[in-house]
Amino acid sequence: MVNTISRVLLGYLIIFWLSQFLGLENGSWVVLALWTLSGLLVLWPGADDLLARYLFGLRRPTLVESQRLAPSWFGVGHRAGIDPRPFSMWIQMGEVPTAGVAGGRTVAVTSWAVNGLPPGHLEAVLAFDYATHLHGNSWIGRLLHWYSAPARLVGAGVRRLLRLSRTIPAVGCTIVGFLILAYIGLFLFVLVFYDGWTIPLLYLSPLLLPAIFAGLGKWNERMADQAVVDLGLGRKLLEVLYGWQAQHQQATRKIGLTQPDWLSGQPVVAERIRALELYLQRF
Template sequence: MNSPDDRDRPGSFSPDDWESAAQSGPAGPAPNAPDDVPGSFGSGDPAPAGGQLPRAFAFSTHSAAELLLGIPWAIWSLAVVSTVSSWIFDGFAVVLIVTLWVLSGLLIVVPATEKYIARYLCRLRWPTMLEQQKLDVAWRAVCARAGVDPSYHKLWVEESDSVNGISVAGRSVAVTRWALNNLPPRQLQAVLAHELGHHSGGHPWATLVVFWYAQPARLMVAAFQALVRLSAQIPAVGCLIVAFFLFFIIGLAFQSMVWGSSGGGWGWTLYAIVPFVVPIPLAWISRRSELIADRVAADLGYARETIAFFYDLQSQGEDVARRAAGWRGALYATHPPIADRIRALEIHVQGTAS
């Protein structure tokens, strides 16, 4: 979900309100979750008309594409790690460091590390007793509609004054403190259903794996960007940066021609600009994943609440700040414009109704 600034919003509910909201809604009483559901569940495609997510976990097409687009980042990171380690060490030590870095990504898929990722990487915390009660009621309602074992996932809270939900690789789902304390019960369920939609397609896993293996390369790009910003203040530094980059690219192409490898140098020349280009399709995939998660929430019976929530954000100027970022902000944005999300949901609802 999007993360607007803190806003005044009515939202004080009694336990009776939460219990009644869990049992009723536009789609009628929520069905009981079957006892034999193992907890893992389906693809990133929208839930079927019956309102249940597929139960066999699988990566969606968008998650698989995100992993493929992360490969160039990983190769760049491998080059950075091996190069920097070779400056400090030599021989077997370099091989050991590179091997440990490659294997470190496997820790992401180990369940024991999930709580550390949620707590220290994503800065989440365990809910308080009162927060846990509210989350349990809302989460049980969502999981009952999806046919998912509610105990399979771990619920967290982000200490933030924005309206947001978070899906963390593994089994973690989080909402912000403000959303938990202020959103009406049905809208809170809609937020949780949206995050459940992310998990159904493996999007949190793909995002975290790409994030992890891209860090060394991203640090290199960040250093380059810092030098570019410095060059705005010191033109001579900017000239040196541009010259170095051009000589690096031309040198790769010339080296290929000298060695006689057909097209190899130009291949490396194109690959050298990958870190500056790949974020664009990655951002597009992220925007598509948000739309798919919106559809999952709608198919689970929360279309009205999700659309109303988006209209509320739009009326409070959420898209105004986005338009102010210009074309560059739109190109690298990880969430679609609110207007696009509303339009996509309304078209989807009309299509399913017909």
């Protein structure tokens, strides 16, 4: 929840930044007010499915996948003392152990997990997703996820640029370099022609806040991992992370990749493993 609220704040900053960039200096607050009113759209009963499909890029599980997910998800509901039926299951395509947070009554699981894990370990992965948004099934949670959409879209764009710069270095680095120079020029223009420090600091926020949000994201992920331990599935989740790490390292050696570890996500999983082991030692 803390990470979601932080993304909401960044989302408002992005909207304000765009309105300033488009020359709507006097109308910035009108744009922000309209963006706030747009949140009423997510109160529509079918908003969860629309957000899952079009905002988070998830898909519905197939019949076979639903049959695999149902026993594990009902097991999570029994452990957590909740009715699992109001929640809807969605699949996030990707070779990662746990899915990103979709919020609302949406439970997301990765295609890697649903197709490769036995029921007990799949239950641990589903428990992690439930733990990431324990209080996200209210209308407040829906609004927060909607207002954080600009921050999520910008983050997705940055990740795509990083992948492009790694896959096609000449093209990717040219695009990234152009954007950096354009951003520096825009910031210098604002610094020279605007009085005070408020507007320049707002333009600096896209550079300063991602590091803060990354830390908050790790904190939120760690709290969810601990909640899985509290549900009695900590060792199963630990085995999932170990299995993913071993499989990822093996695949990397086979195709001969030499990408930095921070791009592969491996240190994140390693940190989760260490934190889980320390937390499990208390029990």
